[in-house]
Amino acid sequence: MQYLLPEILVAGSALLGLLAMVVVPKVRGLASWVVLVGFLAAGVDAATMWNVTPSLIVYNSMAIDKYGITVTELVLLAGISTILLAWNAEHFGEEFPVLVALSVLGMMGLGGATSLMPVFLGIELLSLPLYILAASRHTPEGGEAALKYLLLGAFSSGILLFGMALLYGATSTLIFVAYPGIASHAQVWLLWPGLGLVVVGIAFKLAIVPFHMWVPDVYEGSPTPVTNLMAFGTKVGAAIILLRILAFGFYGQAGAWGLLLGYLAVLTMIVGNLLALPQTNLKRLLGYSGIGHAGFLLVGIATHNIQGAQAMMFYLLPYGLAAIGVFAVIRLLEQGQDGDRGVILSDLQGMAYQRPWLATVLIVGMLSFAGIPLTGGFVGKFFLMQAALFANRPGFAVGIVVGTLVGLAAYLRPLQAMFQRDGVSERVRTMRWSAAGVMVVAVAVVGTIGIGVYPAPLVHIVSQSANFYWLKGG
């Protein structure tokens, strides 16, 4: 039971935040403090469990291992950055931090899940607060985003649940880590459709290409802190659980799903980055970039070797750090005049000269997305290519290169707009710094460059956390 303390701390902070809101309504922002302290305490507590012997708890449906602890720390980082970006933003509603805490709780549950039951609970707990959060800005675009997200989310949950039902019918157990042992006498004709539907259901959440249509509208319509949580936290949760299900439950059938997911990954990388090219709205651009990065993550799953698992785990952090940096820049720009209008490329005009520090953050974030050396994104893409070559799949590596090249053009367009000399846009002139925003961008920039220059500590962590001993090394 003490192993679930991080989850209990986050859940408790959500409940306490809810109580604080109604018991002492005069103290503004108390719920944000409660949830922030809960996140930090959960992060510290999860870190102290690092050397615990891996074990299964709660009737074999949750695992305590380094994989889950790494996921917990990643999603807590996403949650903390979201709370900080929405600091003092009372127009999002008082319940904002509580809903963020519940969503993060769902992601944490996904990290340790070894049974289909916590997988479904985690995905629902992750999604339901996000549907509400997407509409928390009370604009028509926010409503549209929330409705689209709700309808497609419910649809994908249905697919996922049907797949789980078929898997249960095939194997008569929900504990997917036990599937390799009973695969020989499972109902194969139910197993394959079940696996396919579960992968499709998770691919909706991860925004893999045939299932990516909802992403740009939802990212654009949602408030920026919420988009930050969707882009970082949701992606971590979905990618992590897809890897855990496939690598723990179905490693015997890897020859079949590996190649198929590889094709999807190449398609996702190229289509996502291509569609990012013509975007003028910065959040839409990040939405398509998120699709492209989902493709990069999928390469790590599809290669199905130990380098792939480690490379995917590695890639999550630089991607997330770059995302929170860029979203923080958008948020700071929105705090100027005309706050509800989306930030478009022409709003960046003259930023490099008028606001050099803010411009630096955007440059670092965009270059990390593009995979330029000395940023974390480069090291992450390097490891992914290494994994693809170790798996003897040069086609995946070619896909990464093509996707990166297309992405480079997309990510340089905001920088080009930023360096234009003729005039400074109203947005850049009226933007205001906030202490919470500065904290987020500082962590993002230092982390991105730190990982790019000295990746060894993170490599050590992911090599321990994604140490699936039955996978073949290179």
Next chain:
Amino acid sequence: MFVVVGMSNASRIMGPQAPGGVKKATYESGIFPETPVGYFSVRFYRVAMLFMIFDVAIMAIYPWATSLSAMRARGFYDGLVFFGILAVAFVYVWRKGGFQWH
């Protein structure tokens, strides 16, 4: 089959026909339908949803109560945690005015 078709059509052919008046109006449990309906009041849905949520939550208590003897003290305290979470939600809805009609 002939009997069924014959009986169901007999009243239509032989019965008195007097359309018009209130006959064409929508039947709404004896309440006069108000037309045109510009918007629906959200109050009813809110109350219905809150009722559903707490009703379903209370349903979970029945199996807990009947199997208490098997679950011992541990099961009892786990159930109390569930009650606690439910109570927080109740307090929140109450203080937010979720149970007020206006």
